[in-house]
Amino acid sequence: MGMSERVSASGSAPHLYEVVAGSIRQLIEEGSLKPGDRVPSVRRLSRQQGVSISTVLQAFMLLENGGWIEARPQSGFYVRARRLELLPEPRVSKPPRAASEVSVDDLVLKVYEAARDPSIIPLGAACAAADLFPAAKLMRLLGGLSRRLGSRINDYDLPPGLLELRRQLARRALDMGCRLTSEDIITTCGCTEAISVCLQAVAGPGDAIAVESPTYYGALRIIQSLKMKAVEVATDAGTGLQLDALEAILRRRTIKAVLAMPSFHNPLGSCMPDDHKRRLVELVTKYDVPLIEDDIYGDLAFAAHRPPAAKAYDRKGLVMLCSSFSKTLAPGFRVGWVAPGRYRDLVLSRKSSLTLATPTPLQWTLAEFLQSGGYDHMIRGLRRTFERQVRGMSDAVGRSFPAGTRVSRPMGGFVLWIELPPAVDAMKLFDAAIAEGISLAPGPIFSARPGFRHFIRLNCGHPWSDRIERAVSTIGRLAGAMAAKA
């Protein structure tokens, strides 16, 4: 591959995939590739430019994300008819170096409360529309399983969890570049439990956990509940976790775990390039610190293939890979899993202590769905849907938000991270939006310290509609008024 060698340790030299992307962009700009033209295939470009398939895919992701090209199902990549007018991306985050007690609880509960109210337009919590998931099919499968298995479907299933499901998960892990066996995997009550038992396995009250800044508020709440401390690491809106910033922290102080979302970060939507993931694993290995990898959005790449997990580069068992089906298949099932590497016994013990077991009928149903091969087909559709919804939301923000707004360019998942003009107070914007029957996620809940006061996250999990269009325009108007008043 040679890629990692060509990137300097400081990360300042351009990545190989950036070079590849640049050459294609040039072809478009000079008119050699015209709107509607098919871009050469991945395989061909890989051969032509002497780079790996994975590098070409990353280049395509970058171009797609930049609005230059678009994927068409079963056909390949095409030059977009009109390059999207994109707002600039949010700036690099620069968190302070001290560890923070976490306290985002009341605010997050408000966001959850809004999510429970069907009369409120759901741009707050990262919940996709239930209609996007194959509920009826899952329930039919469950009916068939019930007839086949009889009362076994209702019996305890003690950890590590249902073998049939763990086998399917191990098989699917190949897509993440991981070689796992069913024995490496423990099923959990959602990705949330996976993360919380991993943290409990390797850290205790008062211990410092390194997290991205911003990061998923759910992760901060777990850290808060467990009375641990968060040390925030700077991020880049496009490539996520900044490795140099992480190393500076690891060198300086005792960190009991790094908790990160390398693929399709929430709220950034960023994806760490493969070589960054590799370096991340090298770093935690060097400092002998476990990495809890939250891959819950990993399968929701807008590109044709999902990127490898950081776990793919793990040789020492330091990476605890966590995920679930809540964003891809069954939000209501609360079935997740973890591949905890060398911490397996500790994680198994915490899991069985704290919730004893994972629901049996739901594990069976997911195992059956995965075995039937329906997952790949469904996920392809879901990726296109979420990409469309994210683009739609991004366009609407561009039309109606005040000047000076910056918007993330997610490479997967279904949330948008928005930096508003500094005069806009996200907390006041949240209250004003709720008063208009619209929820959003205010920036401050994505940090343990007071920060991101003029940022918000918007959930793009629902199909585009006039109602959502109007909601975005209302938020834009409210933000505009706040910006103008300053």
Place this chain on the structure above:
Amino acid sequence: MGMSERVSASGSAPHLYEVVAGSIRQLIEEGSLKPGDRVPSVRRLSRQQGVSISTVLQAFMLLENGGWIEARPQSGFYVRARRLELLPEPRVSKPPRAASEVSVDDLVLKVYEAARDPSIIPLGAACAAADLFPAAKLMRLLGGLSRRLGSRINDYDLPPGLLELRRQLARRALDMGCRLTSEDIITTCGCTEAISVCLQAVAGPGDAIAVESPTYYGALRIIQSLKMKAVEVATDAGTGLQLDALEAILRRRTIKAVLAMPSFHNPLGSCMPDDHKRRLVELVTKYDVPLIEDDIYGDLAFAAHRPPAAKAYDRKGLVMLCSSFSKTLAPGFRVGWVAPGRYRDLVLSRKSSLTLATPTPLQWTLAEFLQSGGYDHMIRGLRRTFERQVRGMSDAVGRSFPAGTRVSRPMGGFVLWIELPPAVDAMKLFDAAIAEGISLAPGPIFSARPGFRHFIRLNCGHPWSDRIERAVSTIGRLAGAMAAKA
């Protein structure tokens, strides 16, 4: 009622229900009531003796438990044809007063491992036979719900949990003597999560939790996982938690919570008399310590009615009532609940931090089952089944265990607590039994300190069979050999 006034604070005077039971026993002993005769009805005795219905029911429970009378469905109580030859009960436990770090983990995982292996005869973990529960009916209900609700059945359901289920739970709480509304209840991933979030809401690492001695090893594992300490309280095999012993502890040291199973204790099978429950709540109120009440076996009374929960006597919101459907309806669902009283906000926050939500389709299914009224009918059958199985096991132990064995007389639930001759080492007995393909739960896992070395618990959750008969006789033979060698 007058009952509580007639009982001295030291608990030394006979309880009113004991007096009532004594007078009926006398009628049987003198032949006024002959084998097969119907015992006067509850209502009639209540009128005749000028005592409450509840007192008569407790008297019947005592007589039933003592092998004097038996319930016949839809008909009343009858004098047993032959009074059961009962082994004496295990003695009162006398734990030391110091707080203990808890460490039962490896052993319990061995017991769980045995429970996962279908080739091992399951007398270890307290798991009832899956066939006893209406899996097919639950799955049919789920199918119907899926058609009615569409994709809603697969959507997130954030805490406090599904309103329809919480409404049914509030309605059922009347049976426990509790007035609860749906707002008082939070659904959880099993009773285990309910207990673990309650503990986390009111205590932290290093804090002391008072528990019964012996107690459910799952409770000890939660305490261990949370790095809290256990202070063990003496119990009586018949009436459970000794209140004077508890008060002595509360007076002497800081206890952050009392965790107890007042109704059908695991492993004792004991049920605290109503006035003990009342005094227990008075005690924790006096010392302002929360009581976490584990009522998971509460509905499995062998008597015609379940006893009130301690929560029924709670006026200050200090009792956190925890239960689930794992022992009564759906072991595989992992749906439990908690009514946390004044600690509601803290518990809600911990629950949503640590596992986010409870599975939606399973909550719907239980709500529908409870609403259909099928629960009461099913539970009546289950009570008779478990009583028969417990009696069967007790008889078999009487036939095949060495002289000096003592056996609990459970008033509900489906486990038997057995004190073996002191020379028998339960750990060695466990290993010897596993070698013969039989699991059992060794006494030491029911205590945080080294204790109960010659005790075992047997699971009576499976229908009586030659296979189980032989297994019990094998355990008896192994124990006999160990007793003889000493």
